[in-house]
Amino acid sequence: MNYLQPTFYFDYTHENIQRLIAAFKDDSLSEAEKAIGLYTKVRDGYLYDPYHISLNPENYRASSLAEKPTGNCVEKSIVLIAGLRGLGIPARLRLGKVVNHIAVERLMEKFGSNALTPHGSVDVRLDGNWLKMSPAFNASLCEKLNVAPLEFDGKTDSYLQAHNAEGSRFMEYLEDYGHFEDVPVAFMIKNVKEHYPHIFDTDQNDLEFKL
Incomplete structure (x- = not known):
């Protein structure tokens, strides 16, 4: 599989993504430094x-998501993956519960x-190793929840925080659905309808929900 190519969803050639990654197109930066910087920005x-x-x-599509001021975990992961690929760094989507x-x-x-x-996160390949990163929770939200923001150091996995600052359990992984070269929208729609059928009429296929 090729985790560098643009796709319908990871459309990093679009000006919105190119604008997002412009500051990291600097030959003086290592791939790890570019990944860390873009991760924090997203x-x-x-x-x-x-x-x-x-x-x-x-x-x-990453180009559409990049125009929004907010995003859920999947949406933010899509933007980050598109940006990483646009910088020549292999990246793929990982989904789970x-x-x-x-x-x-x-x-x-x-x-x-x-x-x-489905919960979304990112697998990024640096120095020959696949590492996990989760850009979901912005630092200001973490402060409100009394949780340290997740940092990515370019060397080790950066999972969701298991506990808050007081030691109480915060996030827990239940299932890993694996990684994907492109965004598996059909799988995601099926998944969300199965888990939250009360939210919408499952006979409808092209809707927006703001809960």
Whole structure:
């Protein structure tokens, strides 16, 4: 598989993505430095919002997502992957299911569960190794939740935070759906309909939901 090529969803040749990565097109920077810088920019530049669900494939294109001020974990991962590929760094999407143990009242109200699926994160290849990074939670949100923001050092995996600053459980991985060369929109739509059928009429296929 090729994790460097542009695709319909990872359309990094678009001016929106090129603008996002322009500051990192610097030959004096190592690949790790570029990945760290872009990771932090995407993590904090798009505020985390899990309460938006789209069933429209067009809305999962990185160039469209980069125009928004907010994004859920999958959307932010798509933007980051497109940017990494645009910098010549191999990257792919990883999906799974996670449980949030802190500030779950609204999650329970809207989703009927504190389990979030599909949860999106990024696999990036640096120095011959695949590393995991999760750009979902922006630093300002982490401060509100009393959780240290996830940093990426370019050498080790950067998972979701297992505990907050007081030692209480924060995030927990339940399932790993594997990695994908492109965005598996059909799989994601099927997954969200199976887990949250009460949110929408499953006979409809091209809708936006703001919960």
